[in-house]
Amino acid sequence: MPELPEVETIRRDLSPEVEGRQIRATRVHRSDILMNLAGPEAFRQELVGRRIRSLDRRAKYLVFRLDDGRVLQVQLRMTGRFALGRSRPDPGEFGHLAAELDLDDGRTLWYDDMRRLGGFRLLAAPDWERESDRLGPEPLSEGYRPASLAGVLEGRRAPVKNLLLDQELVAGVGNIYASEALHEAGLDPRRAGGELEPAEVERLHGSLRRILREALDHAGTTFRDYRAVNGRSGRFQERLRVYARDGRPCRGCGEEVRRIVQAGRSTYFCPACQT
């Protein structure tokens, strides 16, 4: 569900609330969200008594750093959500409760996941570091440069849209912001990554950063299922340029926005301004 701006919004909502808190109890209702743990009892044994040192984000992962050095990694995938509070969230909003973590301030961290594609993984620090090293650079980081994007596009014949979704090339970009950034940069999503001119790569790099930053400033895009903590909606959906706007006029030139399928996923673009 969520891409970098959405996951980062959740991290900002949660981190001041959970940092320093101790996990007092856990309840797992749907075991398939335990991605590398045997079952609810194993989850409980590993986590009860642990304190949360910090909450970080890397790509689309939330990373709870624990006081024993290990890492609880959460992947929200399409429909994972969090709520935090003293009483169970409204079942209308949270109808697929998958896990609960009681904290030492009397509140509970509730994890809901309708499709159960997301989940929790408990990793030793070196294992997480190794995984993190495989991921591409954070596009909003200070040091992210056009040369980094140029380097991973070079020689690639796959469509640039597909390459933007590859987490090993650049971290945190998903289906919405890939289309949005390519539109802002005026680039046809079907072009081979390796065929972009240096000036075009530079434009794409700038657009990617601007779009992600703007989406983050608007607390993400609530198009369908995504909610920040406790049901809070994003506001970037009002500013979408092409995503899910097929058949409607391009905000730039008035031409009809088109939808195509690339690597099995929808891409939206304006055939007039993206070349």
Place this chain on the structure above:
DNA sequence: CTTGTACCCTGACCGC
């Protein structure tokens, strides 16, 4: 290596 496809799962929506 690179690229495409099936799959995990539930629910909303559309045409018949």
Place this chain on the structure above:
DNA sequence: TGCGGTCAGGGTACAA
């Protein structure tokens, strides 16, 4: 009202 097909902010395993 029901039914089948399609689609959904993701990622992985496997085949070609």
